[in-house]
Every structure is written in structure tokens, then in C-alpha cells.
Amino acid sequence: MKFIWGKKEFTLMIIPGANRQTVRIKLPHSSLYVVPSVIILVLTGFCVTIYLMNTTFHQTTSTMQQSFDGQERQLVDQITLKNNELEQLQNNLIDLSQQADEFKVKLEEIKKLEHVIQLMSETDGTSKKSGALPSGMASRPNPDVGGAEVPVTSQEVTTLVSSTKQDLTSLVGEINTVLVNLNASEVKLKEAEQLRTITPTLWPTVTHSITSGFGLRKDPFTLKPSMHAGIDLDGELNDAVYVTAAGKVIEAGYDDEHGNHIIVDHTRGLQTEYMHLNKMLVKRGESVTKGQQIGLMGTTGRSTGTHLHYEVHKNGVQIDPSPYLINDRKDDH
Template sequence: MKFIWGKKELTLMIIPGANHRTVRFKLPHSSLYIVPSLILLVLIGFFVTIYLMNIYSHQTRTSMQQTFDGQERQLVNQITLKNSELEQLQNNLIDLSQQANEFKVKLEEIKKLDHVIQLMSQPEGTNRTSKKLSMESTESLGGVRSDIGGSEVPVTSQEVTTLVSSTKQGLTSLVGDINALLVNLSESEVRLEEAERLRSITPTLWPTVTHVITSGFGIRRDPFTLKPTMHAGLDLDGETNDPVYATAAGKVVEASFDNEHGNHIIIDHSRGIQTEYMHLNKMLVKRGESVTKGQKIGLLGSTGRSTGSHLHYEVHKNGVQIDPSPYLITNRKDEP
């Protein structure tokens, strides 16, 4: 390559080889200044671009570092919060487990109460089969003490999982026990109500304050004719105007006077049982009136066919007079 200087222009010759054609370029003389200037401008632009890129890269790195630091702090705060929430959940789980154990103790007490109710609701003379109560579990769960201690050992995830599983199983078992207990309590309540109803309509109460029997049930010599007659009740001694009580709850089906029975009251107790109270000085109830067990229904006297103040008391079963003695088992003061 060869330059040829002229007055106003430059000739650029490129000679590739002996066997090739020479290539000439004519350049203006001013290109000696323009080309270096362009090269200088390009270099300046390059270095300025590199500098600006370094500044932008530094700012970007700084911004990214700040963002990363912020995200790191936020992540640390979130982890700390999650750890606190996890610890709180573990404490709540422990409380729930303890409450479940305490509830088991209460459930055992309710089971014992249900057992007592079942025994109370069973009729007299029946075979009372006792349930086996889980006293061992009651004893093992009952004593929660405050004087406790030991080393501080962090719990493992396996231990927490085991506690969750056992608590869940315990609560599931409790739900089953509660459902069964509710059924038993409902059945016991029905039986108890029925037993209470039967108790209230069964004439087990003494109708007078005194328990002196002057004439029993059965064949005796009639006090007026002195002939053998059937005495279909009990004569209970007492003073005039002593209180006379209904021996069971029921409905008054008769409250009237006749020459033989005097002032007398008949109470129907359902199930084919009736009681009759004769020779009253005064009647305190009327026909059609409902009475409760132990209610005062009259005053003792000697009206009708009677030799003195007493109460003639009869028990009728399906229309037949029976001996009242087996029914007289309860004092009025023993009644609620």
C-alpha cells in the first residue's frame, strides 16, 4: 500500500502482488484530519460507554444488593414469625392434649353417674348387673400437679407428630364415648322417669301417722254380729281428725257417704290398682280431683259402720280386695 501526495488529494494504492492489479483510492487531503478525529471520537465514545456501563452496573449491583438484603431480612422475620407460630401451635397442642385428658376424667365421672342412674331406674328385686368402670384411667389421669421440672430438651417433629396422632385418636375415642353415653343417658332417663312414675303410683305409703293395726286382713269375728266375716282391709288406729294421706298418686274416682262406709274416698292409681279410705270424719278432696303421693286427703273419724275412731284402708287390684300389708313399706317422712 502506498500513498501519493498531491496538492488537494491523496492517492491510496494497494498492491496485492506481482501478478495482481494495483488498486487506487483517491482521498481528499482533509481526510488526514477527519479519519483520526473519527477514530478518536470512536475511542472516546467507547470509553464513555464503558464508564457509563460500569456506573450502571455498580448502581444495579447496589440496588440488587439492597433488594436482596431487604428480602433476606423479610425472610428472616418471616422465619422467626413462623417459628413463633409453630411454637405457639405446639403449646396449644399440649394444652389440647391436657384438656382431653381432663375431659376423660370428667367423662368417667359421668359414666359412674350414669351407672348409678341405671341402678336407680331398675325395679326392685331385679338382677342388677354392674358395669365395669374404668377406675384405672381415672386414677392415672386425675392427678395434675404443679410441682414439676426437668431438663429443657427441644421437641422433634416426630414427637410432635406422635402427640398430634395420639391426641386425635383420643378425641375420636372421646366423641364415640360421648355419643354412646348420650344414648345410655337418654335410655336411663326414660327408665328413671318410668321408675319414678311407678314409684309415685304404687301405694307404698302408710296412710296414717300411727302404724297400729287394730284389725288385720282376713277372716275375723264381726264386731256387731260376732259372726265370722271377711275383713277386706286393715283397721289403723288413731285419734279423731288425725290426718289421712293418699298412699300413692292418682285420681279420686269416688268421694261420698253411705251408712256402711261412712265418709269414704276411692283413688284410682292406674295399672288396675285402687285404694279406699273409710270412716273419715271429713273429706278434703272431691271426685275427679288428682292427688299426689302423701297428699292430705281427709281426717280420721268414725262415720258409718264403726265402733270408734280409726281408718279402714283397702287396696284393690283389678277389682279384688287384697291384703294391703305388703304395700305398707314407707313412712311419710321418707317421701320426698
């Protein structure tokens, strides 16, 4: 290649080799400046492009690194939070298991109470035996403990979850059974208390001296055999006379045979009668409580001296009061 300079232009000659035609290219003189400038501009643009791409790459890489670091920190925080939550759940599960054990102890105490109620309400003194306290249960709320710290395994947690679930399911069933039994026992206890209240088990007087018992005897006036339908209790004039069971006064009056007398109905076919009173302290239709004073001892009516004639009627038939004389008034109140 060879340049041939002219005034306003130059010729670019390309000699390819022997036996080949020479190529001549005429270029303006200004191209000597333009071409290098273009080349320089192209190279400059290329370099700028490479620089910008490199800068963008580094910025993108930095941004991605920052984003990755942020996501990594966020992931680590989430993992830490999940681990803390898992540890808290494990602690809650352990607490729940301990509470279930404590609840077992309370349930056994309730069973004991149920057993006592059943004993109180059963007339024959028999009831279903309740279970004993679980073995190995701590009697103190905060026992002294110790031991090495061993990490909890997932298998141990799973086992504890299963065991606690079974315990709670069993406890719910036992609680339902106990509640049913307690309700039944409460009904029986109320019935027993009501029966005790309306059953004439008290002595009607302070004295326990019986001057004439129930059954056949010689009549004190005619000296002929006669049926004594109650018992005579000795005492002094105006000694207190008490009703032997709760009920309602169905008669309070006077006649020549019974004198001042009171009849109290206790329901369930039981009635009691108090005769020869010097004074009556209740009226017909009045409700009385067990052990309440209802009159004063006297000798009115067909009587040879101061005493109380006391009768018990069952379904309209006069029966021996002696089996009912169980408690002193002070023992029952």
C-alpha cells in the same frame, strides 16, 4: 510509508518492499485533522460506551443485589413466621392433648353419674359397672412440674398427633355410648319416679297401731266368721288421714256400711279406699298428690269406734295392705 506534502493535499506513499510497486494515496490536507478527530471520536465513543456499560452493569448488579437481599430477607421472615406458626401449632397440639386427658376425667365422672342413675332406676339394684379413673391422671388442675428444655422432634409431634387423634375418636365413641345410656337411664328413672309416686307405700295415718288385720276374723257385730278386706288403724276423732299415693278421686260419698269413704285410683290397676271418715276433704274427680291430707278420722257407717278402715285393691281384688306400708309420710316428703 512516506508523506509528501503539497499545498492543498498530501500524498501517502506505501512502499511494500523490494521488487514491489509503490502505492500512492492522495489525501486532502484537511484529512490530517479529520482522521485523527474521527479516531478520537471513535475512541471517545468507545470509552463512553464502555463506561455506560460498566455503569449499567454496576447499577444492574446493585439492583439485583438489592432485590436478592430483599427476597432473602422476605424468605427469612417467611421461614421465621412458618417456624413460629409450627411452634404455635405444636403448643396447640400439646394443649389439645392435655384437654383430651382432662376430658377423659370428666367422662369418667359422667360415667359415675350414669352408674348412680342406673342404680336408682334399676329395681334389682344391678347395673353395668363403669370404668375407673385412668391411672396417673393428675388430681390438681395446676400441678408442680419441672425438667430440662428439650427440642421437640418431628417424630414426637407425629406420635402425639396420632395418639391425640385416636384418643379423641375413642372419646367421641364413648360419649355417644354414654349419652345413649344416660337417655335410657333417664327414661328408667322417670318411670321409677312415676311408679314410686303412684304406688301406695305410705301409712295413711300418723299412728301405726293396727286393731284388726287383713283376713278371716269374727265379725264385731255378729261374732260370726267373716273376711276382713282391709286393716283397721286406731286413732282419735278428727286425726288426719292421708292418701298413700298420687291419683284421682273416683268416689267420695256416704253409705250405711262404709260411712264417709273415699276411693282413689292410682292407675296400673291399683286403688285405695278410706272408710268411716268423720269428714271428707276432697271431691270426686279431684287429683291428689302422694301424702296429701284427704279426710279426718271418724266412726261413721258400720263401725264400733273411731278408726280408719284402709283397703288396697289390685285389679279389682282386695289384697292385704300390710306389704305396702313402707314409709311414714314424713319419710317420703
